[in-house]
Amino acid sequence: MADPFEVRMRFSSQLQHLNASVTSAQKAAQYALKYRDMDEDLHSCILEQLERNNMNTRANIMYFIEHFLEMAQKDGHVDYVRMIQRDIIRVVDAVAPDDGSGAANVKVVRRVLQGLQSKSFLASQTVEEINDVLKERETAHMDVVMSSPVNSTNPALGDMPASRTIPKPGGVVPPPHLDKKEITQRIEEDRERHKRLRESIWAVPTEPPDAEMWKMWEETSDLGDDDFLLAKEEEEERQRCVTDSCVHLQDEETRKRKSLAANGNRTTLATQ
Known part of the structure; x- marks a missing residue:
């Protein structure tokens, strides 16, 4: 023992x-x-x-x-x-x-x-x-x-530092006054702790299974009308970017527009 x-x-x-x-x-x-x-x-x-x-x-x-x-x-x-x-x-x-x-x-x-x-x-x-x-x-x-x-101007205290003034x-x-070594040590240790804290923010628990998915689910707000509108706008913007970057899709889009324009003209002539 x-x-x-x-x-x-x-x-x-x-x-x-x-x-x-x-x-x-x-x-x-x-x-x-x-x-x-x-x-x-x-x-x-x-x-x-x-x-x-x-x-x-x-x-x-x-x-x-x-x-x-x-x-x-x-x-x-x-x-x-x-x-x-x-x-x-x-x-x-x-x-x-x-x-x-x-x-x-x-x-x-x-x-x-x-x-x-x-x-x-x-x-x-x-x-x-x-x-x-x-x-x-x-x-x-x-x-x-x-x-x-830090340096009192009170004649009764003279040049007495703040750590020794009358409470x-x-x-x-x-x-109490800290010496330079203690101050430097505290700064370095706080810096180390802050770095470790930033690292822990990205840590994902291993238990239960799919912990990262459930963590994202809890942190995500409920869906509303604004979310659907934003998703629709993003999809339209994505399709526009794809079309602008592809020559074949641009040709197909041009043909569609011409076809719609031709059909519109026929409709107009028929009504006249």
Whole structure:
């Protein structure tokens, strides 16, 4: 049997070194599933790392949770799913706290919550309630940013930077300063995630059979009179293009027109 302390330390290290790649998330998830008999301890590791690390690491762990729950459900270990559902409020508070220090992670939380809802890990009502709270935190953060210039001209504050100015009443403080390395890392990881998101848009599920056909059927709106009129116009335009590009069809069309004109003349003479 593996030493619980060693398992805990290794899993914590994997969480600290998560990045935007799917491989790192899968590796950490497989490790947690391997030692599922210590699920409570490993779940507490996730919460501890969320509350202790910087903004980028918290965002990576938030994305990891979505992969982790999906793998845990496929593996049949629903205890991990239940524990995340139970502590989802604590997870959100750690990734995007109400003191403004995680304002850049608000979009991350929203995106992951949407994914968890679409995969039936979270109820829609729970996600809506959390989004309402996040909207308030985002608004409060914008108030702080607008009222805290980078170089204050207040004589009482002197040249104190915005990250050290006196917080506004209500407990909301300006976000901490990020160094250049953390900013560059976040930009690169967001770029990698966006690229993977664009790739997933074109992914077609293999189950059930004819999944692509049914997907197109669901996304196609009901047919109306405008659709039939448009189809008729497109067919006429297609026939016109074919006729103009083919000499034989042009000759046949000319003969038809001459024949119609001749028949029209005979009709006119007969009536006279």
